[in-house]
Amino acid sequence: MSDPARRCRAAILISGGGTNLQAFIDAVAAKTLELDIALVLSNKADAYGLERAKKADIPTVCIDHTAFDDRESFDRAMAEQIDDADIDLIVLAGFMRILSPWFVRHYEGKVLNIHPALLPKYPGLDTHRRVLEAGDAEHGSTVHFVTEELDGGPRILAGRLKIQDGESPDELMHRVQALEHVIYPRATQLFASGRIRFDNGATLLHGEVLAEPLIEDAP
Numbered sequence: 001m002s003d004p005a006r007r008c009r010a011a012i013l014i015s016g017g018g019t020n021l022q023a024f025i026d027a028v029a030a031k032t033l034e035l036d037i038a039l040v041l042s043n044k045a046d047a048y049g050l051e052r053a054k055k056a057d058i059p060t061v062c063i064d065h066t067a068f069d070d071r072e073s074f075d076r077a078m079a080e081q082i083d084d085a086d087i088d089l090i091v092l093a094g095f096m097r098i099l100s101p102w103f104v105r106h107y108e109g110k111v112l113n114i115h116p117a118l119l120p121k122y123p124g125l126d127t128h129r130r131v132l133e134a135g136d137a138e139h140g141s142t143v144h145f146v147t148e149e150l151d152g153g154p155r156i157l158a159g160r161l162k163i164q165d166g167e168s169p170d171e172l173m174h175r176v177q178a179l180e181h182v183i184y185p186r187a188t189q190l191f192a193s194g195r196i197r198f199d200n201g202a203t204l205l206h207g208e209v210l211a212e213p214l215i216e217d218a219p
């Protein structure tokens with residue numbers, strides 16, 4: 001954002017229930033997040049997150065990825081909507097599509113994702129089960145900038161929790177999600193307020209390279 005007085009305009013991309021989207025809507029209403037959610041875009045017509053957006057009077061668009069021959073054509077259709085809405089930031093919130101290199105380059109430094117693991121551990125799917133099987137003592141979720149490496153972009157903020165004895169993957173998932181609802185709006189506020197930005201493959205906080213992510217421990 002070149003104009004520092006401009007309020008950050010975000011597009012939130014979803015594929016499902018949208019509990020993270022709801023956390024953003026609530027944080028904006030509570031004024032802890034200075035963001036205009038200008039667009040919610042889903043690749044699934046039945047994503048419940050679309051209902052959440054409509055209830056909050058946020059414009060929605062659904063683009064069915066199965067109607068496109070390849071990943072990049074779908075991404076270019078999304079980009080048209082995103083550019084029409086004059087967007088400064090794209091927030092992936094349970095968006096279950098891998099983005100094309102074209103899209104990632106086009107919006108370099110402007111796309112955030114949250115991944116349910118303490119990255120760089122456990123990129124990819126099924127993280128809660130994998131963490132429990134490995135016998136880890138800690139787990140969590142990480143907000144990061146999106147680059148062409150899946151779940152590999154520079155990290156911003158990680159939420160961390162201690163794994164409890166006998167905890168199931170499902171119980172763990174719910175605790176991680178509750179933590180995500182705190183850390184994702186918080187990390188986004190850092191971007192919206194200009195305190196963090198992406199530069200040359202790294203996260204800068206107040207202009208200094210952030211080698212390790214900020215940490216938020218679950219109570």
Ligand code: GRF
Nearest residue numbers: 016017018019020094114116
């Ligand atoms: C979150 O747990 C996030 O870590 C992952 O997808 C899930 C989305 O959940 N990327 P919701 O749709 O926000 O409820």
